[in-house]
Amino acid sequence: MDKEKLEYFKAKLLQMKSEILNSGILSKRDDLHISSDDLPDEADIAQNVIEQEISFNMRDRELNKLRHIEFALQRINEGSYGHCEDCDEPIAHKRLENQPWAEYCIAHAEERERSDHRFKRVS
Template structure:
């Protein structure tokens, strides 16, 4: 990958990392606590638990994405960015444009997704 493209992806990754870190979703705590007022009413408590689960899932997704971004930035530094970790083939530019933290070519990404789905059904 040429230096200009690499710099473009690095800038994009840094921007995405900044959005996650400054977006507030990782710092917001009020929806992770249960108010004593909600304990008296089962409907309020159920609603609170649902909201907590949604918030927890959003945080988990953002933290996973943040970790993938950090790893992509490390790959840029060590010269392995843009190559599939399974087959070492170059990852398509269209894929990197949409998901600059991608570490697998589309073939191996789909394979991983099928394995994860199979694991979820078994587990």
């Protein structure tokens, strides 16, 4: 990948990282506790638990994305960015445009997804 494209993707990754860190979703803590005064009945408790679960899932998803972004930035510095971790072939520009932290070409990403899906069904 040429230097101009690398700089483009680096800037894009840094922007995404900044958005995640500045969104406050990773530091938000007000949904971590339930006050018994605020929850007079079981329906309120259930609703609060559902909201907490959604919040935890969102936080987990953003944290996971942040890890992938950090790894992509590390690959840029090492000179391996834009190449599949399995086959070392270039990852399609369109794929990197949509998911700049992609570690695998589309064929290997789909293969891993199928494998993960099969593993989850078995366990």
